[in-house]
Amino acid sequence: MNKRLMLFCLVLLILSSAIVFAHSKGKEEIILQGGKMGNITFPHHMHHGVVNDCMVCHKDFSREPGSLQAAKDKGVLKKKQIMNGTCLKCHKDRKKAGEKYGPVSCSGCHTK
Ligand code: HEC
Ligand code: HEC
Ligand code: HEC
Known part of the structure; x- marks a missing residue:
């Protein structure tokens, strides 16, 4: 193999693994269905930074687009x-602890 071909293959490998990695982290921002109150713009990647365990959320619904609403539709989640x-549990706990916290009022999350 010549040098240029090797370099090309290397770049291709790095690019494809970057795409797979980005995909496995899910979307940066996700619109969640909020019923009558209006939808929620959920900053997903921002939470990866504040919550160090994916399972805090994903123990209850899988890492698939639409999994949360699907679990509600099936009655698995109320x-x-x-x-x-x-x-809300986390946001309130962190507020109480005097740490950085997310919205605790309806309109802080249901903005759409
Ligand atoms: C604070 C809660 C929370 C945390 C923590 C969290 N996620 Fe998610 N994730 C969600 C929600 C909500 C959805 C949207 C599910 C839906 O579409 O119904 C989601 C969806 C996804 C999806 C599906 C694709 C997409 O973007 O819709 C992937 C993949 C994913 N998450 C990966 C991860 C990984 C990897 C971590 C840990 C580094 C993580 N998540 C941590 C809440 C969280
Ligand atoms: C384990 C803790 C934890 C969980 C679980 C969690 N959050 Fe948060 N959230 C935070 C913290 C901490 C912040 C504030 C981060 C900051 O200001 O740097 C935040 C901020 C936010 C913000 C404000 C973002 C902004 O730009 O001001 C929204 C909206 C939000 N969270 C929605 C949600 C939703 C919806 C869920 C459930 C699917 C959720 N959060 C689950 C800890 C959590
Ligand atoms: C931290 C963000 C956050 C705050 C604050 C919040 N919500 Fe929600 N709400 C959500 C999320 C995420 C969902 C979708 C997941 C679920 O149903 O558990 C939701 C779903 C809902 C639904 C739809 C339930 C259904 O399936 O029909 C209603 C109604 C609702 N919220 C009302 C409220 C009211 C009223 C308040 C204020 C007292 C409030 N929410 C505060 C994030 C929030």
């Missing part, structure tokens, strides 16, 4: 179960 048990 309405507002994730909102109260995961999202």
